[in-house]
Amino acid sequence: SDSWSLRPIFCFASFLVTLHLVYGDLSYSVPEEMKRGSVIGNIAKDLGLDLRTLSSRKARVDFEGSSKRYCDINLSTGDLTALERIDRESLCGKKPSCLLTVDLVLENPLELHRVSLHIQDINDNSPKFREDLIEMEIRESAEKGNRFSIEEAHDADIGQNAVQRYNLQKNGNFILAVDSNKVELVLENKLDQEKQKELNLLLTALDGGSPQRSGTVVIHVTVLDANDNAPVNWCD
Structure with a gap:
C-alpha cells in the first residue's frame, strides 16, 4: 500500500533531524x-x-x-x-x-x-611606527602654534592592549597634541636656524596592556633659513 512505500522516506527524514x-x-x-x-x-x-x-x-x-x-x-x-x-x-x-x-x-x-x-586578546604585540625615522623640514619663520602631522603608531592588539597614549621627549620647541588618534607636533617656541640647524625628537607610543609595551620613532627636524628662497625680480 501507499503507507508502506512512504515509511522508508519518513525514517530517513527522522534520521536527518536526529543527525543535526x-x-x-x-x-x-x-x-x-x-x-x-x-x-x-x-x-x-x-x-x-x-x-x-x-x-x-x-x-x-x-x-x-x-x-x-x-x-x-x-x-x-x-x-x-x-x-x-x-x-x-x-x-x-x-x-x-x-x-x-x-x-x-x-x-x-x-x-x-x-x-x-x-x-x-593578550598584549602580545607592541605599538609600531611605519618607519624608525621621520624626516621633517620646517622653516624658522614658522609661527608659534603651527601644527605638523605625524603618522600614528599601529598595534595589532585591540581595546586596552592597543595604543593608548603618546609621549614626546622634552625639548625646547615642540609639544605634542593627540586627538582621536591624530598625532601632531605643536610649535611652542619659534625655531632659530642660527642657534640650531637640526633637532632630534623622540616620540614614544604606549599601549594599555599589562605588562605595558611601547614603540618609538625619531623625528629629525631640519630647520630651514627663512631666507632660503632667492628674491624674484618682477621688473624688466
Missing part, C-alpha cells in the same frame, strides 16, 4: 597563545557525563571547515585541552569579538554539542 540535533551549548573563554596541553575546561563535568560514557560513545571534537585542530578531548579526564597555538590577530584581525566554534560528537546514539571558544 544539538543537545546543548558550552562556552569557554580562552586567552590566545595558550600553551599546548593547557586545560580549557572539563567537558564531562560541564555536560554531566561520566568518563565511561565519553569512552564508550567515542567522544571527539570536530572542526568543520578548518584544517587546524585547535583543541582535543582527553577521554581519560574529560578535559578539553589546547592542541595548537591560537593567534587571535591572524584568526580575527581587529574584530572586537573572536569566536571559534567546535562540535563535540558522541556516538550510539549520535549526539552533538556546540562548544564556543571565545578567544581573548
